[in-house]
Amino acid sequence: MFKIRKAKDSDIPEVMKINLETLPENYWYGFYKNLLDNWGEAFLVAEKEGVLVGYAMSRIEEQSDPVLLGLAKDEVSVWRRVISTIKGDLRKVGHLVSIAVRAPYRRIGIGTALLRETISVVDKFYNAESLYLEVRVTNYPAISLYEKFGFRKARIVKGYYSDGEDAYVMVLRLKPTQA
Secondary structure (H helix, E strand, C coil): CCEEEECCHHHHHHHHHHHHHHCCCCCCHHHHHHHHHHHHHHEEEEEECCEEEEEEEEEEEEECCCCCCCCCCCCCCHHHHHHHHHCCCCEEEEEEEEEEECHHHCCCCHHHHHHHHHHHHHHHHCCCCEEEEEEECCCHHHHHHHHHCCCEEEEEECCCCCCCCCEEEEEEECCCCCC
């Protein structure tokens, strides 16, 4: 069995190791600390037999982009986004920054449990309207997992990753759309 819990300051070094082991995108200590200090409810770790084996970290943003709010598909013009921002139409949106599980612990439900709890916290604790994430267009297992939870591909960001690979922005609408 494994358990999902909120991260603590003392977990950050091990989370950093998991990130280095599993993902080509890496962050500095202060980045993790900022997420934990500001959005600690949405910084989760997975433990199995007392060992950290995975994590999911998110933040809450104020957004007006209809795509990130899960209200529109495909590209929305830059002008529409600028106008929404100027009008002050900012809403709470969750951003799943990173999620990872150590290789020996994959395929036993840990990633699913981390994602499920992230969605719940972003929805219920932070009352966000949607949750979005970026994923490599070639990361088929992750894309499949996100789609099982209802995430939809909303846009492609060309050259998003440092190696030049494109990313899908995937969005899950958490609140009903208002008429």
